[in-house]
Every structure is written in structure tokens, then in C-alpha cells.
Amino acid sequence: MNAFSPTHAIAQAQQVPALVVDRLAKSYRGNKALDDVSFTVPKGALTVVLGAAGAGKTTLLRSIAGLEVPDHGSIHLSGRDSAGLEPKDRDLAMIFDNLALYPDKTGYDNIANPLRIRGQSKAEIEKVVKDVAARLKIAHILGRKPKTMSGGERQRVALGRALVRSPSLFLLDEPLSSLDAMLRIELRAELRRMQRELGYSFVMATPDFTEAMAIADTVIMLRQGRIVQIADPQTLYDAPVDREVARFVGAPEINLLPAQISTDGLRFAGAIRPLPDKMKHLATTDPVQVEAGIRPEDIRLVPTGDASVVGKVTDIEALGTNAAVTVETGDIELKLVALASSLLSVVPGAEVDLSVAMERVHLFDPGTGMRLA
Numbered sequence: 001m002n003a004f005s006p007t008h009a010i011a012q013a014q015q016v017p018a019l020v021v022d023r024l025a026k027s028y029r030g031n032k033a034l035d036d037v038s039f040t041v042p043k044g045a046l047t048v049v050l051g052a053a054g055a056g057k058t059t060l061l062r063s064i065a066g067l068e069v070p071d072h073g074s075i076h077l078s079g080r081d082s083a084g085l086e087p088k089d090r091d092l093a094m095i096f097d098n099l100a101l102y103p104d105k106t107g108y109d110n111i112a113n114p115l116r117i118r119g120q121s122k123a124e125i126e127k128v129v130k131d132v133a134a135r136l137k138i139a140h141i142l143g144r145k146p147k148t149m150s151g152g153e154r155q156r157v158a159l160g161r162a163l164v165r166s167p168s169l170f171l172l173d174e175p176l177s178s179l180d181a182m183l184r185i186e187l188r189a190e191l192r193r194m195q196r197e198l199g200y201s202f203v204m205a206t207p208d209f210t211e212a213m214a215i216a217d218t219v220i221m222l223r224q225g226r227i228v229q230i231a232d233p234q235t236l237y238d239a240p241v242d243r244e245v246a247r248f249v250g251a252p253e254i255n256l257l258p259a260q261i262s263t264d265g266l267r268f269a270g271a272i273r274p275l276p277d278k279m280k281h282l283a284t285t286d287p288v289q290v291e292a293g294i295r296p297e298d299i300r301l302v303p304t305g306d307a308s309v310v311g312k313v314t315d316i317e318a319l320g321t322n323a324a325v326t327v328e329t330g331d332i333e334l335k336l337v338a339l340a341s342s343l344l345s346v347v348p349g350a351e352v353d354l355s356v357a358m359e360r361v362h363l364f365d366p367g368t369g370m371r372l373a
């Protein structure tokens with residue numbers, strides 16, 4: 001490939017990230033909504049901004065869209081500094097909670113509108129609109145006006161209108177929030193498929209970690225306006241940077257309990273267990289107080305006598321295929337998840353023995369909450 005070949009030009013274009021956010025800050029009356037936020041979204045990637053209500057997700061997306069003026073920092077879109085650029089000149093599609101469909105146009109015309117403005121032929125437009133409508137499962141409402149559609153249908157029409165424009169970057173603020181659980185799961189898979197097939201670049205905000213885990217290439221974990229971790233979904237789950245990320249990512253929530261680590265092992269819930277290799281470097285002869293994080297799926301019920309931890313069942317919650325079992329041991333409660341069919345003989349009040357997958361245990365600093373291992 002030489003420097004003037006089209007292949008070279010395409011390769012170069014692909015190397016320019018879809019989005020580079022650098023040291024972005026935004027305050028509202030002294031309240032920091034965004035604080036020193038920096039990240040990059042490669043072309044064709046799906047990045048999810050994950051955070052609780054008020055974490056700053058919407059402010060971030062609105063700043064990228066040009067609807068908020070940041071106090072500091074820069075935003076580059078496909079290599080171009082966006083400072084001073086009007087929202088309409090940013091080559092973005094935004095899908096926010098409050099969708100603005102044209103009320104007097106049908107679903108079809110709403111979706112077709114950007115293509116008509118571009119001057120595409122009637123036949124081309126029909127092909128594209130029908131394809132996107134089929135993917136979003138709204139073919140049956142294309143002839144209707146927005147006021148006769150449900151919230152979820154309006155949301156999908158807005159999504160369709162954005163998708164047909166194929167801009168350089170999509171900003172999606174909880175785009176599936178108005179949908180029922182089944183449709184949400186179906187559509188997020190469809191969105192993911194379209195994004196991959198067409199090479200679109202997505203930044204999607206959500207407070208729902210399962211959504212983030214299901215579709216993200218990269219998750220940006222936002223808390224009180226600051227990025228606390230950037231990682232692929234599995235790393236976020238397996239190596240959360242601190243206790244709060246560990247709690248946010250996972251359901252039922254991770255068990256957190258006091259523990260002591262020493263060269264003798266890890267002491268918790270009335271038991272002492274040998275240290276897995278990954279913890280050995282933390283151990284000293286004198287015990288050190290730590291906080292252990294144990295995910296519910298890393299605790300197993302075992303036959304009596306094989307246990308490292310013993311306790312009494314206080315509650316069983318059906319989750320479908322699985323069930324969550326709460327076990328009281330000393331003055332702490334542990335939650336575990338097991339196949340419901342394996343729990344038929346387990347009833348509240350039963351004495352049970354538990355085994356913990358030690359190599360999966362997380363350790364946190366009890367003061368700062370930061371990850372130790």
C-alpha cells in the first residue's frame with residue numbers, strides 16, 4: 001500500500017477516533033456536573049457511559065452535541081475541534097429522552113425526512129425506511145402520526161430517523177428506557193447488530209449495568225461527574241476499581257464483609273481460608289484489616305462437613321432459573337445465587353455449609369474502598 005492509494009486513505013481515516021474528549025469540565029452554580037473527563041471513542045466502537053442518576057451522563061452527551069458549553073476542556077469529532085461549532089454542524093445524531101418527532105408527519109415521513117433533505121430518490125428512501133422499520137419492529141405503525149403511538153413506538157421512530165442519517169457519531173441517552181423488558185433486550189441486540197454491520201460509532205448513556213454489559217465494547221463508569229474506571233465489561237465486573245463499582249455492577253449485589261489478611265490466610269465470616277496466589281503479596285505476619293467482596297455466584301452450598309463457612313438460611317428469593325439465598329453467619333448476612341432446582345431441600349431456617357471460590361474474592365481497602373486484589 002503506498003501513501004497515495006485509496007486503501008491508505010481509508011486506513012488513515014479509520015485511525016482518526018470518532019470522538020476525543022479531553023479534560024472536560026462543567027459546573028452548574030458551583031456544582032460540578034463534569035470534572036476532568038477524558039476519553040476516546042474509536043471509529044466503529046460502542047462505548048457506554050454508565051452511572052447512577054445525577055452522575056453527569058446527560059451533561060456529557062449534551063456537551064458533545066453542542067447543547068451545553070463546557071467550562072473547560074475540548075471535544076474533537078472525527079479529528080475536528082468542535083469548539084464554536086453549532087449542534088447542526090457536528091454531524092451527530094442525538095437520541096434523548098424528550099424526543100422531537102414531527103407531530104403532523106407519519107412514522108414513515110418522520111424517518112424519511114433526513115433522506116429527502118439529502119435528495120435521495122423515492123425508491124432508495126423506501127428501501128432504507130422499510131429496512132430500518134423492520135429492524136426496529138415498527139413496520140406496522142409507519143402510516144400513523146406520533147400522537148397515536150406509544151412512548152416506546154415513538155422512541156423507535158426517533159431511533160429509525162437517526163439511524164438512516166448515518167452520521168459520524170450517535171449519542172444515545174437511555175434510548176431504550178420507554179420499552180418493556182423483552183423488547184428492550186431484543187432491540188439492544190438489534191442496535192448492536194446494526195452498529196457492527198454498518199460500522200457506526202455509538203456513545204450510549206445508561207444507568208443499567210446489564211445493558212452496558214450486554215452491548216458495550218468499552219464502559220466508562222461515571223460517578224459524581226468523574227470517570228472512575230474505563231474498561232471492557234468483563235474487566236469492569238472482574239476487576240472493579242473500587243467497592244462502589246463492584247456494588248454497581250452485579251445483581252444481586254456483591255457481598256461486602258470485614259476480613260483480615262495475614263500469612264496464615266484470609267479470615268472472614270468465622271472461617272480462615274488459604275490465600276489464593278493473587279492475594280499472597282498483600283499478606284504480612286500481622287493481620288491487616290480489609291474488606292472482602294464476594295459475588296453471590298462465587299458462593300456454593302456444599303455437603304455438611306465440607307464447609308469453610310457455616311450459617312443459617314433466612315430467605316430464599318426466586319429469580320427464575322436461579323434463586324438468591326440469604327444466609328446468616330455470625331452477625332453478617334451473605335447472599336448466594338444457585339440453580340433453583342438445586343435448592344429443593346433448602347428451606348428458611350436450615351443450617352447450611354458454604355464454600356467460597358477464593359480466587360474470585362475481591363479485596364478492598366476498608367477506608368478508601370479502593371481495590372487491593
Ligand SMILES: Nc1ncnc2c1ncn2[C@@H]1O[C@H](COP(=O)(O)OP(=O)(O)OP(=O)(O)O)[C@@H](O)[C@H]1O
Pocket residue numbers: 028031032033051052053054055056057058059060207
Ligand atoms: N441545567 C442544569 N442546571 C443545574 N444543574 C444541573 C443542570 N443539568 C444538570 N444539573 C446537575 O448536574 C448533575 C448531573 O446531571 P445529569 O443530568 O448530567 O446526570 P445524569 O447522569 O444524566 O442523570 P439521570 O440518569 O438522572 O439523567 C446533577 O447533579 C444535576 O442536578
